[in-house]
Amino acid sequence: MRIISNKILNRCPVCEHEMIITNLACNNCRTKIEGEFLPSKFCRLPQEQIEFIEVFLKCRGSIKDVEKELGISYPTVRNRLDSVLQTLGYGTGKAEIPLESTNHQNILDALEKGEITPEEAAQQLRKVKR
Template structure:
């Protein structure tokens, strides 16, 4: 029986290293420090998102429908994946700022179209 590769240490949560490979046929063993593809660093949930994103050919509206999540959530998940792939944590900060601006713009648009009262808009803006 085979198990999925663990990414993080269950004790201290740091990255685990692959140090042993074994042939299931002849039982040859190779020991060293091996690096895994970045794909192994993604969680199961992130891999599901990536698969859905690819099947939807990068169409964010379609990803929203398939996963039942909002546009800002899709963008946030995509940003997390990009940051993990590139090791760029600044991207997280920029994206969070961008998401807040999009949320504020959506609230103001609803207010302008009389879909929200001024009090409701103020309450929603305070939550952001």
């Protein structure tokens, strides 16, 4: 019996708590190991971040190439990279960004992706300033 899976389930589909691995088995010799094992921190990343990491690695870490591949701006690439680093538990090496700046960036990212119109972006930016 061959089991193919794209990703380990790391959250319970019923209660959303983190799951542990309790059984490992060799598909060749049928050796089984039981215990409590945590999945790697990479298994815990959301699919969107995994896809970003794959593009980043494919581009050999060149932010300019990632920009071209994903069709996003330099600041958006940096924000996504910082988000992955924080999810993995690494500091980004920069001072904490004020919430207002983060909101501005989210609005600009949505505008860049075509998710909102320029008018909607302007309206949202005015609300953030209040």
